[in-house]
Each structure stands twice: as structure tokens, then as C-alpha cells.
Amino acid sequence: MKLHEKLSLIQSEFKAKKSRFNNFGKYNFRSAEDILEALKPYNQQHGVYFTVSEKIVLADTEFPIMESIATISDGTDAIHRPQQYSLQHKNKYGDIETLSGNAKQIITYILNQQL
Numbered sequence: 001m002k003l004h005e006k007l008s009l010i011q012s013e014f015k016a017k018k019s020r021f022n023n024f025g026k027y028n029f030r031s032a033e034d035i036l037e038a039l040k041p042y043n044q045q046h047g048v049y050f051t052v053s054e055k056i057v058l059a060d061t062e063f064p065i066m067e068s069i070a071t072i073s074d075g076t077d078a079i080h081r082p083q084q085y086s087l088q089h090k091n092k093y094g095d096i097e098t099l100s101g102n103a104k105q106i107i108t109y110i111l112n113q114q115l
Contacts (some may be wrong), residue, residue: 003077006046014042048074057084 016038018028032052039050047073051071058065073078 003048003074003079004071006074007072007079010039010042010046010048014038025062046074048072 001102007075015022018030019034019104020029020031021027022029025106036050036052043049050073051073052068053066054066056064058066065084065086067082067084071081
């Protein structure tokens with residue numbers, strides 16, 4: 001069975017609870033950790049694995065750039081979904097803000113797009 005066929009089966013069976021709550025926005029959400037934990041039973045059942053990696057790709061600028069990559073593989077084929085983003089940016093007042101929590105949001109977005 002090809003990787004995209006395995007992924008299609010997983011997508012039809014997969015359920016991840018929205019176990020986190022955002023007090024500010026008053027909504028439930030699932031984190032990258034929730035998704036990866038819920039995927040563990042499918043790793044062995046379908047012979048696939050899911051990984052997340054993060055690395056700094058451009059550090060010597062005013063705004064460092066990080067890349068997060070979600071990978072789905074069966075050992076033969078792989079799907080890689082990279083996303084690059086700045087670790088800092090200037091807000092509307094010209095102040096520099098750090099986006100350290102953004103890494104997990106990007107990974108959650110990538111995983112939600114695949115599953």
C-alpha cells in the first residue's frame with residue numbers, strides 16, 4: 001500500500017480531542033502534542049510515523065528565521081511539509097515582539113492540514 005493510501009485510511013479513522021482551552025478567546029483547541037499523541041496507535045497499525053523538526057535557517061539577521069517541518073513517512077516514501085517564519089517581528093508600534101510560541105502553532109496548523 002502506498003503512503004498516500006495509508007494516509008487516507010488514517011484521515012478517515014483519526015480523531016484528536018480538543019483538550020486545551022484558550023481563556024482569552026474562550027475556545028477549545030488541540031495542540032501539536034495532542035495530535036502526535038493521538039497518532040501513536042496508527043504508527044504501528046499502518047506502518048507510518050510522524051515527526052516534527054525545527055531549526056533556525058537564518059540567524060544572522062535582525063529577525064531570525066525558523067523552519068518547522070512535519071514529516072509523514074512509511075520508511076519508503078515521505079511527505080514533508082516545511083513552514084518558515086520569523087521568530088520576531090515589529091508590531092504596529094515599531095516594537096520588536098518575540099514569537100517563540102508560534103512554532104507549535106505552525107506545527108499544529110501543518111498537522112491539521114495533513115489530517
